[in-house]
Amino acid sequence: MKAVLPVLGAALVAVCLVSLGTGAVPIPPGRIVAILADRIGLDGVGAFEPYEAVTLTLVRAPRVVLGVLVGAALGVAGAALQGLFRNPLADPGLIGVSSGAALAALGVTLAGAGTLVGLAGPAALALGAFAGGLAAVVVVYRIATVDGETSMATMLLAGIAVNAVAAAATGLFVFGSDDQELRDFLFWTLGGLGGVTWPSIAAGAPLLLLGVVPAFFLARPLNALLLGSAEARHLGVDVDGVKRAVVTISAVTVGTAVALAGIIGFVGLVTPHVVRMVAGPDHRIVLPGAALLGAVLLVAADLASRTVVAPAELPVGVVTALVGGPFFLWLVVRDRRRGRLAGASSS
Amino acid sequence: MQPSLPRPQLLTPWIAVCAALAAPGAVGALVAQEAPEPRVVALGGSITETVFALGAEGLLVGVDQSSVFPEAARALPDVGYFRTLGAEGVLSLRPDLVLALEGSGPPAVLDQLRSAGVDVVTVPADEHPRAAIDKVRRVAAALGRAAEGEELAARIAVDLDRLAARDAEVGGGPRALFVWGRGGATLQVSGRGTAADAMLRLVGAVNAVDGFEGYKPLTPEAVVAARPDVLVVDAELLERLGGVEGLAADPALGATPAVRNGRVVPVEILGFIGFGPRTAETALRLRSALHDPRPSP
């Protein structure tokens, strides 16, 4: 089923082109070509309005690029965690990354006495979210590791506990907030690709790639881990090394993604699942497949979020959850009907 | 005219693509296109209100979600919540001028608007009554209606002066509690240092909950303990809670002197704490409601 990857690649190119060409500001394809030609130094390809050029190159294009990067990062992190936990329902949110990142971001915001979106230094928010995600994961990982052995079950439980504590601390912050701060926070937790700029992408992309690219080298060890930790170790896999790598990768990617785009649910959960249904559980396909599908989904969701209620925007997390939630339920119900363990098998 | 854009400078190979796409647009070229009537997007309820008060509503091509007054503002295209804007939505309205209440954003979006040649004017959101005067002057200046602005600002100043004068006469006003939300059994109230606190002081009342700063949910017992003589309630909320009768049915609120004596004053929230053109007028009305109690039933 290696055909899945070229198909997804083509889908990604298509959805990016559509997304670039669509939006509240109508820009005919001819003008898009003219703008791009102008940008690479070709004059006289065609006429266009300056505001169209700005919309295309400073507003839409960064969103599409960020959608690709964040979607891919969330997909890969979800796929790697599901492989590690041998649980198709695992999700970066499960081990505390998202809530830790969210809490830290909120803390940074309040400490700066600013508001979430209007913070003086968006870099501080990003760094805070990243550090918060990493800290949550380190805590969870430490709790679950005794004598160098990491128990996945303990890690899940610790993740639930860390999530609860983070949620409570977030609640404490929210307790003293006014209406406006509450709205800011709520919007932020729903995620969004709006307001992204090339400099912020330039800052975040290396971190995202640093997480995504090494993940592909974990495909075979993750396959071995499907047999169980002991079996994988007998096959010569440095199981604890793989656990550390996956956990670090998910903290780096999800923390950075949260910092750049807020909390975007369901992409990490659904994409590996779908790829596995179509192409089987081999991580050599699931990891890149989830990256591609995650990118496709997020770019498409962002397109919907900025066109459905234009000139206003829906938070992109609302779109992904609105589409992802029912779809995931359908998957679970379908698998149950067929008398299978949800997600563990495919057609 | 075909605008020629400056060539990008390649910083490092890695951001070459970013740089190519991010090269600042030819802003200067665009601002030159002068329309007799600018197309304006107003961000923030008090800004929109001010534009209307200046009689410039004809220029408005869009407002944000918080622009709920006057009624006509609700009919304009809505670009979303003013703190989480999307640049393209605003640009699609082809504005020449964006009047943004301080805090509008994200900042990157405002920058993107500026890159597209839109004149973005940020108006301070200070939370004290005199800020309304400054707000009117700035909005008027941006719209090129300085004369109308001075007139309106003068009217507001006169009202505020009247309030100040009356303040000097009266001492030890009633204890007032401003209620802007309700979740479960708790009420959302405003403590010290809030916009509502400033307004209550302006009208010569004592904030019944000045024991803490900022916004807090208040438990039923604390509501009773606050002993408010007057409840100042967001009008929409009061309607949702079933009017004064609804408040009386609540065990905690029903036990307060304010509700027992029927002293509940509904306020339109944007007029009350928006610090826009209606601030002084609202304050005057509130003041008479506070100091000239209706006869007890």
Add this chain to the structure above:
Amino acid sequence: MSPGLEGLRGRSVTVTAGGRRLVDGVDVHVQPGRVLSVVGPNGAGKSTLLRALSGECRCAGGDVTLEGRALSHWPLCDHARRRGVLTQHSSLTFDLSVEAVVELGRMPHAGVSDAPTDARVVSAALHRAGAHGLRGRSYPTLSGGERQRVHLARVLAQIWTTPPDGGRYLLLDEPLSAQDLGRQHEIMGLLRELAREGIGILVVGHDLNIAARYSDDLLVLARGRTVASGPPARVLTPEVVRAAFGLDTLVTTDPVGGTPLVLVTGPPSMTTTT
């Protein structure tokens, strides 16, 4: 045969858990070219001993060496290329094909082996494990016995080739538990064959007579301690079986192979009264 090799050796292996000694001072030696069966009642520490020998759990006392080198000093892949472990339960629930499962056995050879070689080994390993007919099937659809044979093929694929500088070893935890009578003898016959090819084999089992017929050595455990060890003919006596299992038995000679044949003479309740 690979004489001269040190083999896989455990000296006074002790494993504790929750304050209990699951394995208590057991000596064990898996020699190239020989089949060692570990038998004993439930909870005797057989699987724990196997896990200690495979490096899966740590020894609280004693040491385990593979060809003279402590397990912890072996590079993971090097270790994995010469020692396969068949565990009792695999948690695999994902929808892998049979070939994909067996191919996982080739993991330690990544970079050393190539794809055609791997494919050839996978096919041959399936053949030897009697699982060739399962090719193309999806793992979750297999029966317990079929899954067991697929995993056997996987560990065979793992140690398919002899490393230039040492021997090969197989540690099997109850490989017969889900097999029918015919398959049981087929698999034990395969283990004998593998031993002839020089592989050192440790197999945990329950059937004393099958162990006696196919093994070079027996290790009888009870409550974590060694009850007896050595060639079946010397080890399998009514006294040893009684000490380990609390059963009265008659030990005679198997007319087929000439190995000891253990016959239980009565249920445990009767043995206590006689």
